[in-house]
Amino acid sequence: MDLENGLIVEDVYKSYGTKVVLDNLDLRVRNGEFCTLVGPSGCGKSTLLRLILGEEQPSAGRISLNGKLLGPPSVQRGIVFQRYSLFPHLSVADNVSLGLRLGNRVSAKEARAEAMQYLERMRLAEHAGKYPHQLSGGMQQRVAIAQSLIMKPEILLMDEPFGALDAQTREVMHDLIRHVHRLEKATIVFVTHDVEEAIYLGGRVVLMAPRPGRIDTVYDVPFGDRRDQDLKHAPEFLALKREILERIRETSGMKTDLEQLQRLSGLAEA
Amino acid sequence: MRQQLLSPTSPETFPRWAMGAIIAMTNSSPRLFGIHAQPGKLLGWALAALPFLLALGLYLWASDIRHRDNPNDKLLPAPVQMAEAFDRMAFQQDRRTGTYPMAQDTISSLKRLLTGVTLAASAGLLLGLNMGLFPGMSATLSPFVTFLSMIPPLAILPILFISFGVDELAKVMLIFIGLFPLITRDIQLAVRKLPGEQITKALTLGASSLALAYRIVLPQILPRLIEAVRLSLGAAWLFLIAAEAIAADDGLGYRIFLVRRYLAMDVILPYVLWITLLGYGMDLLLRYLLRWGFPWYANREGE
Numbered sequence: 001m002d003l004e005n006g007l008i009v010e011d012v013y014k015s016y017g018t019k020v021v022l023d024n025l026d027l028r029v030r031n032g033e034f035c036t037l038v039g040p041s042g043c044g045k046s047t048l049l050r051l052i053l054g055e056e057q058p059s060a061g062r063i064s065l066n067g068k069l070l071g072p073p074s075v076q077r078g079i080v081f082q083r084y085s086l087f088p089h090l091s092v093a094d095n096v097s098l099g100l101r102l103g104n105r106v107s108a109k110e111a112r113a114e115a116m117q118y119l120e121r122m123r124l125a126e127h128a129g130k131y132p133h134q135l136s137g138g139m140q141q142r143v144a145i146a147q148s149l150i151m152k153p154e155i156l157l158m159d160e161p162f163g164a165l166d167a168q169t170r171e172v173m174h175d176l177i178r179h180v181h182r183l184e185k186a187t188i189v190f191v192t193h194d195v196e197e198a199i200y201l202g203g204r205v206v207l208m209a210p211r212p213g214r215i216d217t218v219y220d221v222p223f224g225d226r227r228d229q230d231l232k233h234a235p236e237f238l239a240l241k242r243e244i245l246e247r248i249r250e251t252s253g254m255k256t257d258l259e260q261l262q263r264l265s266g267l268a269e270a
Numbered sequence: 271m272r273q274q275l276l277s278p279t280s281p282e283t284f285p286r287w288a289m290g291a292i293i294a295m296t297n298s299s300p301r302l303f304g305i306h307a308q309p310g311k312l313l314g315w316a317l318a319a320l321p322f323l324l325a326l327g328l329y330l331w332a333s334d335i336r337h338r339d340n341p342n343d344k345l346l347p348a349p350v351q352m353a354e355a356f357d358r359m360a361f362q363q364d365r366r367t368g369t370y371p372m373a374q375d376t377i378s379s380l381k382r383l384l385t386g387v388t389l390a391a392s393a394g395l396l397l398g399l400n401m402g403l404f405p406g407m408s409a410t411l412s413p414f415v416t417f418l419s420m421i422p423p424l425a426i427l428p429i430l431f432i433s434f435g436v437d438e439l440a441k442v443m444l445i446f447i448g449l450f451p452l453i454t455r456d457i458q459l460a461v462r463k464l465p466g467e468q469i470t471k472a473l474t475l476g477a478s479s480l481a482l483a484y485r486i487v488l489p490q491i492l493p494r495l496i497e498a499v500r501l502s503l504g505a506a507w508l509f510l511i512a513a514e515a516i517a518a519d520d521g522l523g524y525r526i527f528l529v530r531r532y533l534a535m536d537v538i539l540p541y542v543l544w545i546t547l548l549g550y551g552m553d554l555l556l557r558y559l560l561r562w563g564f565p566w567y568a569n570r571e572g573e
Binding site: 053055072073074075077078079081083084085087088089098099102103131132133147148151153 | 465466467468470471472473474475476477478481485486489490564565566567
C-alpha cells in the first residue's frame with residue numbers, strides 16, 4: 001500500500017466538552033477505493049465524515065489526503081448529503097455547472113456543455129432546465145452526485161445519501177454509484193447505517209462502535225467488482241451481513257436490552 | 271336572470287344557491303364551520319364579502335340617522351358628499367397651484383415612501399446578509415441593530431426634523447430608520463436558517479466568501495426580502511403619514527391633517543380608502559413579483 005497517498009486518519013480523537021465522540025481512531029483509504037462506514041447511531045461515523053470534510057477539526061490527531069493536511073471544506077473533497085445538497089434557486093444544469101463557474105476556469109458555455117455530459121451519464125439530460133423541487137428524491141441525489149463529480153474531487157464523501165429514498169430507488173442508486181465509481185475511478189467514503197448497503201457498495205466495510213466512537217472491525221468484502229442485485233441473496237453475502245449485524249448487536253448493547261425485556265416480562269427461558 | 275341560477279338539469283323551483291346555503295349550514299358534513307369545512311368558490315367569495323358589506327351597511331345606517339337629525343352633518347358624510355369631495359380633490363384643478371390635489375399628494379407621498387422603503391430594503395439586505403453569514407459581523411453589529419430596532423422611530427422624529435430639515439430628507443429618513451433594523455434582523459435570521467449543508471457544499475465547489483455571499487446566499491434571500499418588505503409596508507405608511515402630518519406642504523398625510531381642521535370627513539374618508547387601496551395594491555404587486563420572479567421559492571424543499 002502506498003504510504004503517502006490516499007486518505008490517512010491518524011490517532012484522531014474528538015470530544016465535545018467531556019464527552020468523547022471519537023477515541024484514537026486510525027483509518028486508511030487507498031485512492032480508488034470504495035470504503036463504507038457502518039455502525040449504530042452514536043458510533044461517530046457522521047462525526048468522522050465531518051472531520052474529513054473539514055466542517056470540524058479533530059481535538060487531537062491528524063487527517064491528511066494525498067500528503068496534504070486537511071483544513072476547512074475545499075475543492076479537494078466532494079460531498080453528497082442526505083438532503084440540501086442542491087441549491088433550490090438554480091436549475092439542474094446550473095447546479096451541476098456551478099463548481100466550474102465558481103472557479104472561473106471555464107466559460108459559461110463550456111461549463112454548461114460539461115454539465116450536460118454529466119447529466120447525460122446520470123440520465124437526467126431532459127431535466128436540465130428544471131428546478132430541484134420539480135425532481136423526485138432519487139433524481140435530486142443523482143444531480144447532487146453529478147454536481148460533486150464534475151469537480152473531480154480527490155475523494156467523494158457521502159453521508160447517508162440514499163437514506164431518504166424508497167427501497168426501489170435505492171437499489172437503482174446502488175448500481176449507479178458503483179458504475180460511477182468504476183468509471184471515474186473515484187475514491188469514495190460512504191456513511192450508512194444500512195448493513196446490506198454497506199456490503200453491496202463497499203470494497204471494505206468499516207464497522208464502528210459507540211461509547212466512545214471507535215473502529216471495531218474492518219471487513220474486506222470478497223465479491224470483487226462484478227455485483228448485481230442477485231448478490232444480495234447469495235449465501236456468502238447473507239453470511240457476511242449476519243456476521244456484521246451480530247457484531248453491531250454485541251457492541252451497541254441491543255442484545256442486553258432484549259434479554260432485559262424478556263426478563264422483565266417473565267419470558268426468559270432459563 | 272333568476273332563472274339562470276336554477277339548476278339546468280333538475281326542475282327545482284328553489285334557487286340552487288339558496289339550497290346550497292341551507293345545506294352548508296345544516297348538512298352533517300361541514301362546509302362552513304369546523305376544521306373540516308370546505309367552503310366552495312362561490313361560498314368563499316360570499317364569506318369574504320360578508321364583513322365588508324356589514325361594515326358598509328353599519329356606516330350607511332349610522333350616517334342616515336345623523337343626517338335625519340342634521341342634514342349638514344359632517345361627522346359621518348353620506349356617499350354623495352364623499353363623491354363630491356372626491357371629485358373636487360381628484361378631478362378639478364386647484365385654482366391657486368394649477369395641480370390636481372389628490373394626484374399631487376399621491377405622487378409626493380409615493381416618492382417619499384418608495385425612496386425610504388428602497389433604501390431600508392437595500393441597507394437591510396446588505397447588512398443582514400453579512401451579519402447572517404459572517405460571525406464577526408454578527409458579533410459586532412447584532413446587539414447594536416437590536417438596540418436600534420427598539421427605539422420608537424416617532425420618538426426621534428423631532429431630532430430628524432432638526433438635523434435633516436423639514437424637507438424630503440427627514441421624512442425619508444424616518445421611514446428608513448423605522449424599517450431598516452427590522453428588515454436587517456429578518457434577513458439575518460433567514461440567512462441563518464439556510465441549511466449548513468449548502469454552505470459546506472458551496473465551499474467544496476470552490477466558492478470564496480464573496481461568491482458564497484453574493485452568488486449562493488443573496489439570490490436565495492431575495493424572496494425573503496420581498497416578504498419582509500410586504501410586512502413592513504404598513505409601518506412605512508404609518509411613519510410617512512406621521513411625518514407629513516407634522517411638516518409638509520403636500521402629501522396624503524398632509525392633506526388629511528390639513529382638512530381635519532374643518533372636520534372635512536368627506537375628504538378624509540376617501541383619502542384613507544385611497545391610502546388603503548395603494549397599500550393593498552403594493553402588497554399585491556410584491557406578491558406577483560414573488561410568484562413570477564422566484565418560481566422555485568413557493569415550492570422549495572421542506573418548507
